Amino acid sequence: xxxxxxxxxxxxxxxxxxxxxxxxxxxxxxxxxxxxxxxxxxxxxxxxxxxxxxxxxxxxxxxxxxxxxxxxxxxxxxxxxxxxxxxxxxxxxxxxxxxxxxxxxxxxxxxxxxxxxxxxxxxxxxxxxxxxxxxxxxxxxxxxxxxxxxxxxxxxxxxxxxxxxxxxxxxxxxxxxxxxxxxxxxxxxxxxxxxxxxxxxxxxxxxxxxxxxxxxxxxxxxxxxxxxxxxxxxxxxxxxxxxxxxxxxxxxxxxxxxxxxxxxxxxxxxxxxxxxxxxxxxxxxxxxxxxxxxxxxxxxxxxxxxxxxxxxxxxxxxxxxx
Ligand code: GLY
Numbered sequence: 001x002x003x004x005x006x007x008x009x010x011x012x013x014x015x016x017x018x019x020x021x022x023x024x025x026x027x028x029x030x031x032x033x034x035x036x037x038x039x040x041x042x043x044x045x046x047x048x049x050x051x052x053x054x055x056x057x058x059x060x061x062x063x064x065x066x067x068x069x070x071x072x073x074x075x076x077x078x079x080x081x082x083x084x085x086x087x088x089x090x091x092x093x094x095x096x097x098x099x100x101x102x103x104x105x106x107x108x109x110x111x112x113x114x115x116x117x118x119x120x121x122x123x124x125x126x127x128x129x130x131x132x133x134x135x136x137x138x139x140x141x142x143x144x145x146x147x148x149x150x151x152x153x154x155x156x157x158x159x160x161x162x163x164x165x166x167x168x169x170x171x172x173x174x175x176x177x178x179x180x181x182x183x184x185x186x187x188x189x190x191x192x193x194x195x196x197x198x199x200x201x202x203x204x205x206x207x208x209x210x211x212x213x214x215x216x217x218x219x220x221x222x223x224x225x226x227x228x229x230x231x232x233x234x235x236x237x238x239x240x241x242x243x244x245x246x247x248x249x250x251x252x253x254x255x256x257x258x259x260x261x262x263x264x265x266x267x268x269x270x271x272x273x274x275x276x277x278x279x280x281x282x283x284x285x286x287x288x289x290x291x292x293x294x295x296x297x298x299x300x301x302x303x304x305x306x307x308x309x310x311x312x313x314x315x316x317x318x319x320x321x322x
Contacts, residue, residue: 004276006300007034007171010217010268013051014167014297015307017042021171022299031171031179032071032094039067039090039183042167046126050165053087054126055185058192059140061133063124065089066186066199068104069097072178072209079104079199085121086114090183093199104199124185136189166198168205168215170272174301178272180205180213180229186220196220202230211237212274214246218267218283226253232271242271242279243311250283250313268294278303285312 007021021038025031043052050056057063067089068079078097081104083089092114096105105113115121125133166184173179182198182205190196197220198204205215206229214232216223228249235245246269253267268282282294294312299305 002174003172003176004301005172005174006272006276006278006298006303007038007169008270008272008278008280008296008298009038010168010215010270010296011165012295012297012307013042013045013048013165014169014295015305016045017167017169018297018299019305021169022305025171025173025300028174030175031173031177032069034171034173035069035169035179035181036090036094038169039069039167039181040088043088043090043183046128048165048167049129049132050185050188051167051183052089052185053122053124054129055124056129056188057125057133057185058190058194060192061125061130061137062192063129063185064190064192065124065184066196067093067181067183068199068201068205069093069181070179070201070205070207070213071097072207072213075207075209077103077201079201080106080110080114081195081199082107082193083110083114085111085124086119087122087124088119090181092117092119103201106195107193133189166196166204166217166220168198168217168270170205170213170215170270172213172272172274172276176274178207178209178213178274180207180215182215197224200224202227204229206230206233208233208237210274212242212272214249214269214271216267216269222257223253223267226256228253228267228269232269236271236273242273242277243281244279246271246279246281247311247313250281254283254313268296270296276300276302280308281311281313283313285310
């Protein structure tokens with residue numbers, strides 16, 4: 001019997017991506033093809049300022065992209081980090097998976113690899129994103145904004161409306177196979193060379209074809225230390241529902257951080273189980289701004305293409321449930 005296919009993506013802009021991925025799945029396409037097609041749609045949308053073309057740049061004004069893709073049936077993965085000049089990094093990540101004996105390529109050599117595989121070298125800044133960077137730059141007092149202060153690290157990067165809207169994607173196809181993806185321009189105005197959670201297998205995304213798939217969005221510097229996507233899949237393997245598994249992984253993340261820093265965290269997860277059940281959770285409702293609600297999208301054979309909200313693991317519920 002065919003499995004009820006479904007794709008789940010992060011954020012409001014994920015709805016268009018989910019609809020695109022669902023078209024692939026409805027045509028009998030594989031989960032990994034759906035993930036790539038859906039990711040590309042968002043990467044190429046100049047209106048989405050946190051992914052691909054039009055993404056906000058690093059402190060030097062350079063757009064550095066991170067992306068990864070993982071295939072359930074083969075448990076293979078490919079990823080790129082700090083990639084410049086290529087509009088569709090999730091497709092480069094897939095080529096890394098298919099055409100190298102490795103899993104991850106970074107920086108100039110990731111670009112060199114992409115160019116060898118026929119990707120075009122293009123300007124990723126739009127007039128809008130360039131203007132936003134110029135405004136930010138004009139408000140910085142340090143001479144070398146690329147490396148910020150030289151003093152000791154204090155606290156977390158401040159949450160601003162410019163950060164953390166990575167698209168994470170998980171899919172189950174009609175053949176019963178799973179895949180996941182992540183693609184992002186990362187934190188706006190980041191220190192050049194900074195890599196977030198998105199291209200890190202186990203943190204930004206994870207798939208076990210016998211259990212399920214998960215992907216994340218949010219404060220990557222913190223999320224990667226808690227390996228949240230792996231935790232989510234492992235929790236589904238212990239019998240938790242996708243939503244319960246996302247909540248458990250986020251609770252772990254929060255438990256490792258001082259409660260007073262909870263307001264600085266934006267972290268969210270999406271998941272799909274092998275049987276087609278889907279779920280999600282977030283640490284907060286307004287991620288970087290009160291009007292920027294955590295939303296996630298899904299579309300599938302038995303799931304209408306809709307936006308969902310929540311559930312939220314508020315600091316209070318997290319603390320009281322520990
Ligand atoms: N989650 C994306 C990032 O922090 O780069």
